[in-house]
Amino acid sequence: MDIKSWLRTVLKHYQDPDRTFRDVDAVLQTYLSLKPKMDTYTSNDGHTQLLLCLHGTVPITYRSIPYNIPVAFWIPKEYPNSSPIPYVKPTANMLIREGRHVDKSGMCYHHYRSSWSNDQNHTFLELVAILQQVFAQEPPVYTKPTNITTNMGSPQIQESILDRASPQQRQSMPSQPINNGSPALSQPSPDIPKWMEESTALYNMNQGLASMNLNGSNSLPKSASLPAIASLPHATLSTPSPRSGMNDNLSNGFNNNYNLQETLYRKVSDKLQQYNVSVSGEMDKLLLQNRQLNEGELSIEQEFRALSDIKERLIYNNLVLETRSKEIDEVIEKVNAMPDVQVDEALCGTTVVANQLFELVGDDNAISDTVYFLAKALNSERIDLSTFMKTNAI
Numbered sequence: 001m002d003i004k005s006w007l008r009t010v011l012k013h014y015q016d017p018d019r020t021f022r023d024v025d026a027v028l029q030t031y032l033s034l035k036p037k038m039d040t041y042t043s044n045d046g047h048t049q050l051l052l053c054l055h056g057t058v059p060i061t062y063r064s065i066p067y068n069i070p071v072a073f074w075i076p077k078e079y080p081n082s083s084p085i086p087y088v089k090p091t092a093n094m095l096i097r098e099g100r101h102v103d104k105s106g107m108c109y110h111h112y113r114s115s116w117s118n119d120q121n122h123t124f125l126e127l128v129a130i131l132q133q134v135f136a137q138e139p140p141v142y143t144k145p146t147n148i149t150t151n152m153g154s155p156q157i158q159e160s161i162l163d164r165a166s167p168q169q170r171q172s173m174p175s176q177p178i179n180n181g182s183p184a185l186s187q188p189s190p191d192i193p194k195w196m197e198e199s200t201a202l203y204n205m206n207q208g209l210a211s212m213n214l215n216g217s218n219s220l221p222k223s224a225s226l227p228a229i230a231s232l233p234h235a236t237l238s239t240p241s242p243r244s245g246m247n248d249n250l251s252n253g254f255n256n257n258y259n260l261q262e263t264l265y266r267k268v269s270d271k272l273q274q275y276n277v278s279v280s281g282e283m284d285k286l287l288l289q290n291r292q293l294n295e296g297e298l299s300i301e302q303e304f305r306a307l308s309d310i311k312e313r314l315i316y317n318n319l320v321l322e323t324r325s326k327e328i329d330e331v332i333e334k335v336n337a338m339p340d341v342q343v344d345e346a347l348c349g350t351t352v353v354a355n356q357l358f359e360l361v362g363d364d365n366a367i368s369d370t371v372y373f374l375a376k377a378l379n380s381e382r383i384d385l386s387t388f389m390k391t392n393a394i
Contacts (some may be wrong), residue, residue: 003028003036010038011054013077020079023124024054029299029305030125033057033068041074041085051075055089058128060136064287069135070094073128082115084124086131094141099132102140110134 007024011017028034039053052075057068089108090096096106103109112130116122120281349355371392378388 006076007036007052012221014075015078016080020052020074020075023080024052024075026123026125027054029302031056031058031128032301033181034071034073037086039074040073049077051077058132058135059289060132060139062136062139066290069140069141071131073124075124079124080118083113086113086127088140090141091322095144097138097140097142099138099140106140108134108140153319160182161273 004021004025008017008352011024014020024036028036034054034056035053037053039048039055040048040050041053042048053071053072054075056070058071060067060069070089072087072089074087076085078080084109086108088096088102088108090106096102096104098104101109108131110127110130112122112127194390256374347358349358374383374388374391377383378385
């Protein structure tokens with residue numbers, strides 16, 4: 001049994017099966033990642049009922065990166081008088097981010113649902129599209145923080161230490177991933193094409209380059225500022241000594257080293273900035289091609305489904321016409337095989353008196369017709385008067 005036949009079977013007990021089937025089928029054709037199933041829905045008052053549920057993921061684009069949001073839509077039996085019930089269903093490594101449109105349990109709210117009516121102005125497909133736009137602006141899930149056991153303690157302690165550490169101390173610390181509830185969302189599904197992963201990698205590289213400080217004066221980190229002087233004894237900086245000349249030469253050497261590092265860093269920064277501009281242009285082109293390919297694939301899939309539906313209808317209509325044609329041929333053969341009906345047998349009375357009346361009326365009409373034709377023959381001189389009189393007398 002295909003999905004459409006199964007849907008028509010399970011929707012028989014709904015208030016408006018035809019309207020519900022059309023709206024659900026439109027959502028399934030538009031969002032191929034959603035699948036139907038029968039699932040138990042528990043309302044806030046504890047009442048449970050078996051409803052049709054569309055579960056899967058809804059694709060969004062957050063900061064030019066594609067993601068898949070896990071969702072589930074329950075269709076109430078009063079549909080379209082009642083709106084579908086949308087929920088965000090995070091996976092094991094996700095947590096729900098509460099916001100204006102999503103509560104702690106994952107239920108989604110929107111003005112489109114609160115003003116729902118059973119006319120054609122509110123449909124299931126439009127509700128899914130609106131929630132897709134809302135999720136792209138405010139992602140409803142984020143990656144669950146991972147517990148990292150290191151010598152520095154918990155990730156929260158690491159974060160506080162990094163906040164109080166100096167730039168030199170931050171560079172000396174090992175880089176550990178600290179998850180502070182960033183909107184990492186659901187990573188793209190494993191079946192994403194390779195060219196889409198490459199465009200995402202380019203975007204991440206672009207973000208990393210853009211986050212670097214490429215200004216001239218502040219470009220060099222403070223960790224490069226004369227580290228050897230800080231290790232010298234305090235007396236060499238405040239009290240003259242016979243070795244002051246050697247200290248001056250050492251300080252001049254460090255200053256020259258600092259200038260060389262600053263010049264080198266500026267040149268590298270300029271090169272990185274130029275590369276950043278070129279990569280940004282290429283990345284924009286790839287992202288545009290990515291979006292166009294996704295839209296084209298979706299349009300082709302919808303057109304293919306529409307043509308398949310038309311083909312199925314034509315096949316069904318052809319079968320109906322062939323069946324009716326066979327029935328007509330059988331009726332014609334049956335009629336041709338029937339014997340001819342005799343008029344005298346078909347026209348008869350129901351009683352003996354009625355049959356006698358039929359015969360008398362027939363004889364009277366036959367005599368009248370005979371007299372008429374004899375008079376006509378006499379007028380045309382085909383018979384003479386004596387023959388006419390003789391025949392009329394008989």
